[in-house]
Amino acid sequence: MTETRQCPCNSGALYADCCEGVLAGLRKAATAEALMRSRYSAYVMGDVGYLLRTWHPSTRPPGIDRNTIPDWCCLDIIQTEKGQADDNDGIVEFQATALSGDERVKLHEVSYFVKEGGAWLYVSGDVTGDSSRSRRTINKVGRNCLCPCGSGKKFKRCCGL
Numbered sequence: 259m260t261e262t263r264q265c266p267c268n269s270g271a272l273y274a275d276c277c278e279g280v281l282a283g284l285r286k287a288a289t290a291e292a293l294m295r296s297r298y299s300a301y302v303m304g305d306v307g308y309l310l311r312t313w314h315p316s317t318r319p320p321g322i323d324r325n326t327i328p329d330w331c332c333l334d335i336i337q338t339e340k341g342q343a344d345d346n347d348g349i350v351e352f353q354a355t356a357l358s359g360d361e362r363v364k365l366h367e368v369s370y371f372v373k374e375g376g377a378w379l380y381v382s383g384d385v386t387g388d389s390s391r392s393r394r395t396i397n398k399v400g401r402n403c404l405c406p407c408g409s410g411k412k413f414k415r416c417c418g419l
Contacts, residue, residue: 266302267295268333281308286378290341290348290371293378298333298354314372314379328356328363336366347372 265276277299279285280292287293293312300308306322313319332355341348348371356363369383 265295266299266330266333269295273299281305286376287312288343289338290345290373290378291335291338291350293371293380294335294350294352294369295333297380298330298352301327302330312378312380314374314381317382328358330354330356341371341378345373348378 263273265271265273265278267277269276277296280287280296281300281303287296297309297312300306300312304324304327306324306327309322310318334353336351336353338351339349341350349368350371351366351368353364353366356365366386367383368386370381371378372381373379
């Protein structure tokens, strides 16, 4: 069965054409940004095995508790530096939004990646000062309302997927 939903990474592509093959191990992420997007999709889907496999061994935690992962619902890539197919390292700056209980969580991070053995790996990230947590004022969101994560999209096309 072919996957027909949009990819969680907000690339605008279908999941089957974007991150699905990378998460399934059918192909490698071609760039640092592609790895960043696939890791974001893995967080959305709770695929901790993929997250650990794509984390550089020098900084990889012993494990990730799936229950501590918030409900990520919006990813915006701000900029990239290097990280192309012919590079060996790269930087991806992004902002991600999650809904966690009654709070909206914004994470603004500059992530560092290296390519080893032809595969991109996440090394570390620096969280910037404009990451935040804020209380949501809306308890129930209609499917056609703007999403409370701040993406500007309708809830049904964003966090309500």
